[in-house]
Amino acid sequence: MLQMAKAKRGEVTEEMRAVAQAEGRPVEQVMKELAAGRLVIPKNVRREEVEVKGIGGGLRTKVNANVGSSPDYADVDEEVKKAEVAVKYGADTVMDLSIGGDIDEIRRRILKAVKVPVGTVPIYQAATKRGSVVDMSSDDIFNAIRKHAEDGVDFVTVHCGVTREAVETLRRNGRLLDFVSRGGSFVVAWMIHHGEENPLYREFDYLLDIAREYDLTLSLGDGMRPGCLADASDPVQFQELLTISELVERARARDVQTIVEGPGHLPIDHIEANVKLEKTICKGAPFYVLGPLPTDIAPGYDHIVGAIGGALAAAAGADFLCYVTPTEHLCLPSSEDVKEGVIAARIAAHVADVARGIGVDKDIEMARARRELDWERQFELAIDSERAVELRRKRPPTLDPSVCTMCGKYCAIKITREYLSKKS
Amino acid sequence: MLQMAKAKRGEVTEEMRAVAQAEGRPVEQVMKELAAGRLVIPKNVRREEVEVKGIGGGLRTKVNANVGSSPDYADVDEEVKKAEVAVKYGADTVMDLSIGGDIDEIRRRILKAVKVPVGTVPIYQAATKRGSVVDMSSDDIFNAIRKHAEDGVDFVTVHCGVTREAVETLRRNGRLLDFVSRGGSFVVAWMIHHGEENPLYREFDYLLDIAREYDLTLSLGDGMRPGCLADASDPVQFQELLTISELVERARARDVQTIVEGPGHLPIDHIEANVKLEKTICKGAPFYVLGPLPTDIAPGYDHIVGAIGGALAAAAGADFLCYVTPTEHLCLPSSEDVKEGVIAARIAAHVADVARGIGVDKDIEMARARRELDWERQFELAIDSERAVELRRKRPPTLDPSVCTMCGKYCAIKITREYLSKKS
Numbered sequence: 109m110l111q112m113a114k115a116k117r118g119e120v121t122e123e124m125r126a127v128a129q130a131e132g133r134p135v136e137q138v139m140k141e142l143a144a145g146r147l148v149i150p151k152n153v154r155r156e157e158v159e160v161k162g163i164g165g166g167l168r169t170k171v172n173a174n175v176g177s178s179p180d181y182a183d184v185d186e187e188v189k190k191a192e193v194a195v196k197y198g199a200d201t202v203m204d205l206s207i208g209g210d211i212d213e214i215r216r217r218i219l220k221a222v223k224v225p226v227g228t229v230p231i232y233q234a235a236t237k238r239g240s241v242v243d244m245s246s247d248d249i250f251n252a253i254r255k256h257a258e259d260g261v262d263f264v265t266v267h268c269g270v271t272r273e274a275v276e277t278l279r280r281n282g283r284l285l286d287f288v289s290r291g292g293s294f295v296v297a298w299m300i301h302h303g304e305e306n307p308l309y310r311e312f313d314y315l316l317d318i319a320r321e322y323d324l325t326l327s328l329g330d331g332m333r334p335g336c337l338a339d340a341s342d343p344v345q346f347q348e349l350l351t352i353s354e355l356v357e358r359a360r361a362r363d364v365q366t367i368v369e370g371p372g373h374l375p376i377d378h379i380e381a382n383v384k385l386e387k388t389i390c391k392g393a394p395f396y397v398l399g400p401l402p403t404d405i406a407p408g409y410d411h412i413v414g415a416i417g418g419a420l421a422a423a424a425g426a427d428f429l430c431y432v433t434p435t436e437h438l439c440l441p442s443s444e445d446v447k448e449g450v451i452a453a454r455i456a457a458h459v460a461d462v463a464r465g466i467g468v469d470k471d472i473e474m475a476r477a478r479r480e481l482d483w484e485r486q487f488e489l490a491i492d493s494e495r496a497v498e499l500r501r502k503r504p505p506t507l508d509p510s511v512c513t514m515c516g517k518y519c520a521i522k523i524t525r526e527y528l529s530k531k532s
Numbered sequence: 533m534l535q536m537a538k539a540k541r542g543e544v545t546e547e548m549r550a551v552a553q554a555e556g557r558p559v560e561q562v563m564k565e566l567a568a569g570r571l572v573i574p575k576n577v578r579r580e581e582v583e584v585k586g587i588g589g590g591l592r593t594k595v596n597a598n599v600g601s602s603p604d605y606a607d608v609d610e611e612v613k614k615a616e617v618a619v620k621y622g623a624d625t626v627m628d629l630s631i632g633g634d635i636d637e638i639r640r641r642i643l644k645a646v647k648v649p650v651g652t653v654p655i656y657q658a659a660t661k662r663g664s665v666v667d668m669s670s671d672d673i674f675n676a677i678r679k680h681a682e683d684g685v686d687f688v689t690v691h692c693g694v695t696r697e698a699v700e701t702l703r704r705n706g707r708l709l710d711f712v713s714r715g716g717s718f719v720v721a722w723m724i725h726h727g728e729e730n731p732l733y734r735e736f737d738y739l740l741d742i743a744r745e746y747d748l749t750l751s752l753g754d755g756m757r758p759g760c761l762a763d764a765s766d767p768v769q770f771q772e773l774l775t776i777s778e779l780v781e782r783a784r785a786r787d788v789q790t791i792v793e794g795p796g797h798l799p800i801d802h803i804e805a806n807v808k809l810e811k812t813i814c815k816g817a818p819f820y821v822l823g824p825l826p827t828d829i830a831p832g833y834d835h836i837v838g839a840i841g842g843a844l845a846a847a848a849g850a851d852f853l854c855y856v857t858p859t860e861h862l863c864l865p866s867s868e869d870v871k872e873g874v875i876a877a878r879i880a881a882h883v884a885d886v887a888r889g890i891g892v893d894k895d896i897e898m899a900r901a902r903r904e905l906d907w908e909r910q911f912e913l914a915i916d917s918e919r920a921v922e923l924r925r926k927r928p929p930t931l932d933p934s935v936c937t938m939c940g941k942y943c944a945i946k947i948t949r950e951y952l953s954k955k956s
Contacts, residue, residue, distance in 0.1 A: 179940035180930045207942050232942075241947060278952075284899045286948045293944035297951040335944075336899030337892060376847050377887035402843070402883040404895040404902075407910065408919035412839050412876050416883055419826070419840045423800050437902070437910075438920060439927035440937045452836050459826040459840055463801035468761060471828040475708045475760030478828075478861070486831065486861075495832035496862060503863035506604045513864045516603030518631050518656075520717035521759075523665060524710045527721040528702075 110323050111151070112363040115143035123149045127162035141165030145356065146392035148263075148365040150201070150225040150325035155260035159223045161200050163367065164394030164427040168466050169457035172227070172396070172430045173199035173450050175218070178440045182209025184217060190446045191218045197450040197492070199431070203227040203265070207236050207290075216259055225262035227327060230255070231291050231308075241294040246307035254318055263325035265369065266315060268308040268355050269348040270295040270331035277347040278332070285335035288372075292331020312355055316362045325365040327396060328352045333372035336404050340374045341382065353389045367428065368393045370421075376402040379417060383424040396428040397421045410436040411452040418453055422460030429453050451492055458491070479521060481510050534747050535575070536787040539567035547573045551586035565589030569780065570816035572687075572789040574625070574649040574749035579684035583647045585624045587791065588818030588851040592890050593881035596651070596820070596854045597623035597874050599642070602864050606633025608641060610867070615642045617867045621874040621916070623855070627651040627689070631660050631714075640683055649686040651751060654679070655715050655732075665718040670731035678742055687749035689793065690739060692732040692779050693772040694719040694755035701771040702756070709759035712796075716755020736779055740786045749789040751820060752776045757796035760828050764798045765806065777813045791852065792817045794845075800826040803841060807848040820852040821845045834860040835876035842877055846884030853877050875916055882915070903945060905934050 114121055120135050124142065127149055128135035141147035147165030151158055163170050173194035175187050191202045201224050206214045211233050219226050230252035235241040237248065253264060270292050278286060287293045295306050308315060319326055332348040334340040352368055359366045368390050374382060379400055386395045400417035401410060414432030422429060433441040433449035441449065462468045470489060477485035483500070490496040503513045511519040538545055544559050548566065551573055552559035565571035571589030575582055587594050597618035599611050615626045625648050630638045635657050643650055654676035659665040661672065680688060694716050702710060711717045719730050732739060743750055756772040758764040776792055783790045792814050798806060803824060810819045824841035825834060838856030846853060857865040857873035865873065886892045894913060901909035907924070914920040927937045935943040 178937050179942070180937040181927060207939065236942065241942070242951075275952075284896065285903050285945065286952055288944050290939055290942060290944045293947040293951075294942075297947050300951045300954050336902070337886065337895045338899055375887050375892075376843060376883050403879065403886060404898040405882065405913055406875075406879050406915045408914065408916055408923050409875060409879060412836050412879055413883070415836050416840050416843045416880065419800060420844065435923050435927070436938075438923045438936055438938075442926070451830075451833060455827060455830050455833060455836055456840065458829065459800050459837070462761060462827060463799050468799075471761045472708065474828040475762055478760070479709050489829055490832065491830045492832055499832050499859050499862045502866070503605060503859070512862055513602050513604040514860075514862075515631065515714055518603070518660065518665070518714060518718075520712050520714045521709065523717040523721050527666075527717075527724045528699075528710055530724050 110320060110363040111149055112142060112365055115139045116363070123151055123160045126160050131162060131167045133167065138162060138165065144392065145360040145366065146394065148325050148367055148394055150262040150365065152257060152260045152262045152322045152324055154258065154322060155219070155262055157223060158225060158262065161225055169422040169461050170200040170428045171198065171450065171453040171457050172201045172203055172428060173446060174203045174205050174430065175446065176205035177208040177214055179208040181440050184210060184214050187214045188217045188221050190443050191222050193443045193446050194450050195222045195224055197447050198454045199224065199450045201225045201227060205229055205232060207232045211236065215256065215261070219260050227263040227265065228256045228261045229265040229291050231267065231294055235294045241297050242301035244298065249307055250314065250318065253315070257318060257322040257324045261324070263327050263367065265291060265327045265329040266308050267291045267295045267329040267331035268306070268312055268315070269328060269352040270306050271309050271351055272299055272305055274332050274344065274347050274351065275299065278344045281343050283342065283344060284338045287331065288335030289329065289331040289333055291329055295331055312358060316359060316364050319364045320362060325367060326359060327367040327369055328355060330369040330372065333370070333398070334374065336373050337375050340371065341378050345371065349386065349389060356390050356393050366393055367396045370395055370397045371400050372398050373404060374400040374402060374417065376416070376420060379420045380424040383421055383426050387425055394427040395425065396430060397426045398430045399432050401432065407437045408434055410434065411449045415452040415456040418456035419459040422457055423463050429457055454491060481521060534744060534787040535573055536566060536789055539563045540787070547575055547584045550584050555586060555591045557591065562586060562589065568816065569784040569790065570818065572749050572791055572818055574651070574686040574789065576681060576684045576686045576746045576748055578682065578746060579643070579686055581647060582649060582686065585649055593846040593885050594624040594852045595622065595874065595877040595881050596625045596627055596852060597870060598627045598629050598854065599870065600629035601632040601638055603632040605864050608634060608638050611638045612641045612645050614867050614870045615646050617870050618874050619646045619648055621871050622878045623648065623874045625649045625651060629653055629656060631656045635660065639680065639685070643684050651687040651689065652680045652685045653689040653715050655691065655718055659718045665721050666725035668722065673731055674738065674742065677739070681742060681746040681748045687751050687791065689715060689751045689753040690732050691715045691719050691753040691755035692730070692736055692739070693752060693775040694730050695733050695775055696723055696729055698756050698768065698771050698775065699723065702768045705767050707766065707768060708762045711755065712759030713753065713755040713757055715753055719755055736782060740783060740788050743788045744786060749791060750783060751791040751793055752779060754793040754795065757794070757822070758798065760797050761799050764795065765802050769795065773810065773813060780814050780817050790817055791820045794819055794821045795824050796822050797828060798824040798826060798841065800840070800844060803844045804848040807845055807850050811849055818851040819849065820854060821850045822854045823856050825856065831861045832858055834858065835873045839876040839880040842880035843883040846881055847887045853881055878915060905945060
């Protein structure tokens with residue numbers, strides 16, 4: 109029986125218990141949120157040995173890292189390594205977005221290499237298999253989804269909201285950058301070429317049938333997301349969100365867990381509104397944002413741009429942050445870029461969590477270690493201990509090892525400690 | 533006659549005109565905001581050839597970069613280079629915080645090397661001159677301020693709000709990390725040791741006399757700023773802010789331009805409130821924030837933490853962002869760290885400005901360049917062209933040079949362009 113069906117019946121599962129324990133929450137809360145569709149625990153029934161994660165329902169904000177090959181760079185080992193690096197630095201989930209080389213092999217190797225929930229975008233394989241996106245058949249799409257589910261993938265992005273109506277909305281309204289979603293563009297090209305409705309929308313019940321077989325979580329992709337600030341929060345984006353909100357309800361009715369994907373490129377003053385809207389329209393479904401990126405002019409630093417947007421989104425209620433690496437908009441990331449992206453997204457998630465009352469004990473511990481000038485403890489508590497040690501070693505104190513080389517003996521903490529104990 | 537006095541009389545100066553032109557605003561607006569003390573143009577009458585900057589009054593958010601020696605690392609050339617690097621990557625102002633080696637030489641060389649407004653913290657020199665912070669005299673402090681002004685420094689941080697009353701507030705309330713402001717700790721140590729009131733507070737009128745001689749802008753330092761999330765927005769911090777608000781009024785009455793400094797370490801949900809409070813209590817005085825840093829656990833990545841806090845602060849109305857480098861809390865930064873800090877702060881400032889209706893044309897241009905797959909134009913528009921070029925070259929396209937290696941021939945923009953022009 110599906111997780112959600114059990115939750116609705118008031119049945120506590122091992123997965124719910126593991127999530128409740130990891131988060132320090134009552135298991136009844138996890139069960140209730142899952143039953144309502146406000147929390148998902150992506151876990152394919154075929155996947156073994158997975159460190160389950162709860163996404164949504166007021167839990168700690170989760171971070172996803174995308175890895176995967178491209179037509180230019182398709183080294184299986186490298187992509188597996190990226191997945192491992194992502195998990196090492198704290199990614200809660202990994203998505204394999206491969207579109208080059210032996211896609212089956214990469215996915216299967218990643219599923220074995222990491223213990224966190226793994227997601228994919230099966231339409232990529234359906235499209236690349238034929239060489240041209242329009243040559244794939246509707247069956248190719250569903251077969252790819254089934255194959256990925258069969259392999260144990262825990263969640264899949266499916267661009268069900270990219271409908272003919274949405275394309276018409278785009279034609280009427282216009283946009284600066286029409287589509288920037290890879291999967292979204294595949295679906296649009298396919299619909300236009302074949303003159304047919306999106307199979308993922310038209311045959312959504314069939315998709316739910318497949319999802320039910322594996323307890324596959326559906327991440328409803330935002331194929332119409334804005335690709336630049338100028339297109340943010342436009343009718344095209346919200347047309348798709350409205351469609352998705354109906355699909356969320358249909359999935360819930362059949363006990364299929366769903367996540368809703370969101371932008372993308374948004375000015376900082378649009379972020380909170382976008383989160384609130386998703387939460388209202390999709391009745392609390394977990395919100396999975398890509399960034400968001402509140403400026404378009406910083407290629408090379410989009411992990412920082414994404415951290416700004418992600419912190420604000422998560423503080424406003426987004427549940428799941430898709431990282432952005434420094435090479436976004438420029439090239440396929442390396443393992444080092446994956447690390448930078450994961451750390452930046454984790455900082456954003458933690459910044460938001462602290463404001464939501466989660467995890468501030470770590471910050472308090474760090475402040476104590478700073479008060480005591482206890483460097484070993486500071487390194488232990490640092491989000492990236494190796495980096496902290498490396499930087500301090502770059503310019504070590506030569507005069508007084510208890511302080512750092514920013515202030516040396518004029519360390520405010522040391523001076524304060526010496527004088528504040530005295531009477532003024 | 534002082535800038536502010538002229539502004540009050542309705543007299544437009546060359547500096548006001550330069551600021552108005554740089555910002556695309558009516559000069560009357562600049563004059564009016566300056567007259568009201570909501571905007572400053574830091575420029576010492578002795579400084580020649582300075583590229584004036586307006587800070588506050590709804591203008592573009594400005595970024596400051598701190599450079600300067602420490603007892604461990606005191607290389608004059610290196611600090612001058614850091615100032616140059618900071619300006620090269622877009623810092624609007626530079627502060628020399630030197631506390632080691634030949635402090636006079638570093639300051640004078642920086643004043644010659646860069647054309648942007650330069651700030652200092654004269655009490656550092658007063659304290660380090662005697663070797664111990666408590667051995668300096670009240671005269672040492674004022675003499676250092678005069679010396680810096682004499683050299684042409686455009687603005688100085690003065691910790692006038694660190695009073696005996698503030699220290700008593702701290703003793704009553706307690707804190708996890710008492711003081712983390714270097715200058716603040718000097719003043720506190722001095723007051724406790726001598727059993728006297730802070731000379732910068734007690735003799736504030738004398739300080740104004742000096743400032744008036746040079747049209748020196750006073751940046752009222754927040755010596756009691758919280759040093760960790762746990763101490764944020766506490767009575768100690770606001771006690772100082774209340775004192776500072778009175779000093780702002782006294783300075784305005786004597787035509788001395790003032791900036792108010794703010795935290796520091798703040799949870800993300802405190803940031804907007806802190807900005808609004810400063811703006812209300814200090815009647816719109818330009819707000820200069822240090823970060824702020826919404827988490828304490830990311831040493832090595834505090835430029836990213838500062839970018840999150842800075843973007844939110846500036847979007848809420850903060851006018852001036854002090855950058856944070858990756859080595860904050862670990863060691864004195866290198867030139868490379870200065871670059872990383874400046875870029876991160878500029879991203880934060882721009883993200884906020886866009887939400888305030890300033891500078892979005894650049895983002896629109898970037899989106900157009902992306903639509904056209906015009907890589908040269910994308911590099912030109914990038915906040916750091918060199919980095920963007922370098923990353924793209926790291927993994928260049930091998931199959932189709934018009935796209936990037938993230939998607940290759942499955943580029944959403946390319947596919948969309950091909951199919952969207954067709955009828956569905």
